[in-house]
Amino acid sequence: MSENPQVDAARQYHSGTKHSYLSVRMHPHFLDWENKPLLFKLYPTLEVIRLPRDFQDTGKSALAAIAAESVQANSESIPDLETLAQVLFFSAGVTKSRKHPQGEIFFRAAACTGALYEIELYVICTNIRSRIQLADSRSALPAGVYHFGAAEFGLRQLRAGDFRQAIVTAAGDDPSVAHAPVIIVSTGTYWRNAWKYQSRTYRHFGWDNGTLLANLLAIGWAMNLPARIFAGFLDREVNALLDLDSNREVALSLVALGHTESAPAGAPTAGPLALPTVAYSAKEVDYASMREMHEASSLDSATEVIAWRGTAPHNQLPPAHDTTALLPVSDSRPAADTVEQVIARRGSTRQFSRDPITLAQLSTMLEGATGGIPADFLEPFGSHLNDLYLIVNNVAGLAAGAYVYHWQERLLELLKRGEFREKAGYLGLEQQIPADAAVDVFFLADLERILERYGNRGYRAVQLEAGIIGGKLYLAAYAQKLGCSGLTFYDDEVVSFFSPHARGKSAIFLVALGRSRLRKSDTGRA
Ligand SMILES: Cc1cc2nc3c(=O)[nH]c(=O)nc-3n(C[C@H](O)[C@H](O)[C@H](O)COP(=O)(O)O)c2cc1C
Numbered sequence: 001m002s003e004n005p006q007v008d009a010a011r012q013y014h015s016g017t018k019h020s021y022l023s024v025r026m027h028p029h030f031l032d033w034e035n036k037p038l039l040f041k042l043y044p045t046l047e048v049i050r051l052p053r054d055f056q057d058t059g060k061s062a063l064a065a066i067a068a069e070s071v072q073a074n075s076e077s078i079p080d081l082e083t084l085a086q087v088l089f090f091s092a093g094v095t096k097s098r099k100h101p102q103g104e105i106f107f108r109a110a111a112c113t114g115a116l117y118e119i120e121l122y123v124i125c126t127n128i129r130s131r132i133q134l135a136d137s138r139s140a141l142p143a144g145v146y147h148f149g150a151a152e153f154g155l156r157q158l159r160a161g162d163f164r165q166a167i168v169t170a171a172g173d174d175p176s177v178a179h180a181p182v183i184i185v186s187t188g189t190y191w192r193n194a195w196k197y198q199s200r201t202y203r204h205f206g207w208d209n210g211t212l213l214a215n216l217l218a219i220g221w222a223m224n225l226p227a228r229i230f231a232g233f234l235d236r237e238v239n240a241l242l243d244l245d246s247n248r249e250v251a252l253s254l255v256a257l258g259h260t261e262s263a264p265a266g267a268p269t270a271g272p273l274a275l276p277t278v279a280y281s282a283k284e285v286d287y288a289s290m291r292e293m294h295e296a297s298s299l300d301s302a303t304e305v306i307a308w309r310g311t312a313p314h315n316q317l318p319p320a321h322d323t324t325a326l327l328p329v330s331d332s333r334p335a336a337d338t339v340e341q342v343i344a345r346r347g348s349t350r351q352f353s354r355d356p357i358t359l360a361q362l363s364t365m366l367e368g369a370t371g372g373i374p375a376d377f378l379e380p381f382g383s384h385l386n387d388l389y390l391i392v393n394n395v396a397g398l399a400a401g402a403y404v405y406h407w408q409e410r411l412l413e414l415l416k417r418g419e420f421r422e423k424a425g426y427l428g429l430e431q432q433i434p435a436d437a438a439v440d441v442f443f444l445a446d447l448e449r450i451l452e453r454y455g456n457r458g459y460r461a462v463q464l465e466a467g468i469i470g471g472k473l474y475l476a477a478y479a480q481k482l483g484c485s486g487l488t489f490y491d492d493e494v495v496s497f498f499s500p501h502a503r504g505k506s507a508i509f510l511v512a513l514g515r516s517r518l519r520k521s522d523t524g525r526a
Contacts, residue, residue, distance in 0.1 A: 002300040004455035009296030013289055014447065014459065014506060017200045018491035019429060029198060037192045037280035039106065039117050043147060045276055046156035051085035052130075053153065055340065060222035062342035062479040063329065063368055066472045069381065070217070070374040073226035073259035078181040080131045081140040083223050084123070087184075087257070088148050090219040090343045091212050092121050108150065109343050110211040111474055111486055113204045118192035119212055120249070121148040122185040122242050123155060124163055126260070145241060145270075158243060158273060165267035166241050170234040171254060172305035174376070177230065178263040180256035185238060186212065189249040190291070191284040200488075202290040203463050207486065207509060209252050210467015211474065215343055216255060217374070218475060222339040229375040229468075230254040231461050232308030235298040243273040247286070250294055253464065297456035309376045312383035313453045315446075318501075320406050320413040324398060326363035342479045349483030351517035352436035359397035361480050362439060365513060368479075369472035370407055377454065377461045382407075385450055385462045386443040386469065386508055389415075389498045391424045394438045394514070404501055415501050427494050428487045428510055438514030440487075441473065442494055444505040466509035473511050483516035 003009065071077070079087065089095075089109065096107040108117055123146040130140035143162040146155040164183060171177040188205035197204055213229060220227035231253050238251040299305050372382040388405040390412065392398050401417040425435025427442075434440045443466045450458040470486050477484035487510040494507040 002298055002304060003296040004299060004304065004457055006296065007451040007456055009293060010447070010451055010456040010459040013202065013293040016289060017203060019488065020490050020492060024429070031196060035195070035281045035283060037116070037195050038278065040149065040151045041120050041147065041189070042149070042278040043156045043275055044278055046158070048149065048152050048154040048156055049141065050152070050154045051088065052082050053085070053089070054082070055086045055089065056082070058222040058338055058340060060339055061336050062218065062339045062475055063364065065218040065221045065339045066368040066475050066479070067371040068221045069372060070228060071221060071224055071226045073176060073179065075259070076261060077225055077259045078126070079128070079223070079225055079258050081128050082131045083225070084128060084141070084182060086223060087216065087219050087225070088121065089153065090340060091216040092119070092148065092150055093153060094150055095344055106151065107347070109346070110215045110471060111346070111348050112208045112211065113193060113486070114196045116193045116196060117150070118189045118201070118205070119209050120187045120189065122146065122187065123148060124167055124183045124185065124241070126162055126164065126181045126264070128182070158275065159270060161268045162264055163241060163267045163270060165264040166237065166270060167254060168264065170237040171230050172232070172302050172309070174230065174309070176226070176228045176256040177254065179259050179261070181260045182257040184216070184255040184257055185242060185251050186253045187242065187244060187249050187251050189280070190287065191248060191280055194285065194287050194290070195281070199287045199289045201287070202293050205252055206460060206463025207467040207470065210464050211471035211486070213253065213255065214468045214471025214475060218339050219343070220257060225257055226259050227374065228256045229373065230256065231464055232299060232305050232376050232457065234300070234305060241270050243275060247291060248284070252460070293456070293459070297460055299457065308454060308457065310379050312378050312385065313449050315384060315387070317387065317404060317406055320409065320411055322414040323406070323411040324359070324414070326366060326410045326412070327360045329364045329367055337479055342475055346474055346478045348485040349433070349512070349514070349516045352433060352438070352483060352512065352514040353517045354394060354436050355438070355515040356394040356396045357438040357482060357514060359395055361482060362395050362398070362513070364480060365473055365476040366405060367410065368476040369469045370405070373465065373468050375465070378465070385465050386445045387505065389442045389444055389502060391420045391440045391442070393421050393424065393440070402498060404498070415498065423497065426490070427497060428489055428512070431487065433485050434487055434510065434512045436514070437512035439512070441511045441513065442489070442498065442507065443469070443509035444495065444498065444502050445508050446504065447506040448504070462508055470509055470511045473513065477513050483514055485512050486510070487512055
């Protein structure tokens with residue numbers, strides 16, 4: 001049996017990585033720019049298979065894609081190489097670059113803490129055809145295990161052959177995985193993010209993987225592909241298949257993509273590969289608490305994987321008083337922009353204008369982001385682990401104040417009326433962004449209830465869910481030509497601010513929404 005049921009590990013990691021007014025002053029962290037890690041994983045000895053870039057116009061509205069339930073897996077739906085390329089690009093591809101005196105930053109499709117991009121993607125697939133039929137009908141992408149290189153926009157083959165059954169077994173023989181022609185694995189590389197954020201990186205794994213998966217769900221839906229997320233699997237087996245050095249990089253989630261009637265019969269043996277990769281930095285610092293947290297939340301047996309799946313703990317807020325119902329989803333013109341257009345222009349707003357947004361716009365963002373996530377730990381569909389608490393600074397049609405969101409009823413309940421801009425800035429680690437935003441959405445969760453249901457791995461799940469909802473908020477904001485930014489926060493002070501309603505909960509994540517300061521950046525990065 002694994003250490004997963006001994007939930008002190010998650011409690012300790014969470015309290016040991018809290019930010020507070022004092023902690024950031026007592027333990028300042030100075031960045032060693034000379035030792036900044038590379039932003040990409042590179043396998044120099046493997047050949048690159050370049051992916052096609054002539055993306056098809058899906059014509060599917062981004063807002064519809066964000067709010068959509070996943071595509072039903074009832075017909076043969078095997079992505080061709082062009083479709084797979086489009087899914088990878090709009091999930092984790094390089095969408096923009098910006099030069100600065102020290103070099104060039106390559107921004108990606110999904111937001112990521114510190115633009116450090118520590119989440120890597122791997123593809124495990126059956127034979128994949130090209131839309132442009134090859135003369136000798138060979139597969140355009142032969143069955144194998146591949147690493148996705150965002151910089152070169154290509155795949156490098158780690159293993160040749162159909163290895164899907166290894167993942168099917170690791171995922172407790174789940175039928176969606178067994179019938180998936182493509183499985184996409186996300187990994188997190190500690191040092192790539194810990195260079196800046198030290199031990200808090202384990203939280204960021206969930207957030208940064210989550211924003212990427214929000215994009216993946218949206219583009220997958222737009223391309224008519226069933227997609228389902230799995231956070232419960234045998235860690236050791238998946239890490240071994242990808243040949244990861246699990247002291248440095250670990251698998252975080254799987255996505256079963258597409259559907260095929262046939263299921264893999266078995267997988268070849270996957271021995272160690274010891275493939276060379278380019279060093280990220282001259283030296284790496286090891287933060288043991290994160291490795292311990294990961295180990296303590298790892299699953300060892302099929303019984304544990306199967307027990308992980310299924311009903312989420314019941315999440316019921318006390319009855320609401322003083323409520324405002326969300327308005328119907330806005331059908332303003334920019335909302336018709338496609339998933340590709342919205343992801344291509346998405347950025348993180350660097351400065352908000354303090355101008356109001358409308359209640360209809362806020363409603364559209366909340367509705368879109370809370371419609372449900374197809375994930376193994378969120379059954380029945382529509383279940384959620386996080387509660388959303390809001391500081392409303394400037395929303396036309398809604399009094400300024402603190403609110404809690406009632407998911408089922410689609411209501412905002414006023415907890416306290418008042419002007420909390422300065423407080424929001426303080427709670428968001430004394431940054432200007434949350435003070436200037438029109439609304440700040442704080443994610444809080446009853447960690448004890450979650451750990452009781454899922455063990456330590458529930459900690460991974462609650463952070464991942466927050467990242468996915470946060471990623472959906474990003475897309476729903478940019479779909480309406482509004483701005484958005486993920487943020488970090490002073491943990492306990494957030495809970496105190498929303499108490500007594502939030503008493504006993506833990507602060508998980510924060511997203512600011514509003515209007516960008518510069519007119520130009522209303523449609524792009526501020
Ligand atoms: C989970 C998360 C937390 C973030 N926290 C902060 C923050 O505290 N302060 C900030 O200025 N930006 C924050 N950001 C924004 C990132 O810096 C930004 O995503 C990154 O630089 C990449 O730029 P882009 O989102 O414009 O593509 C956060 C983003 C995410 C996804």
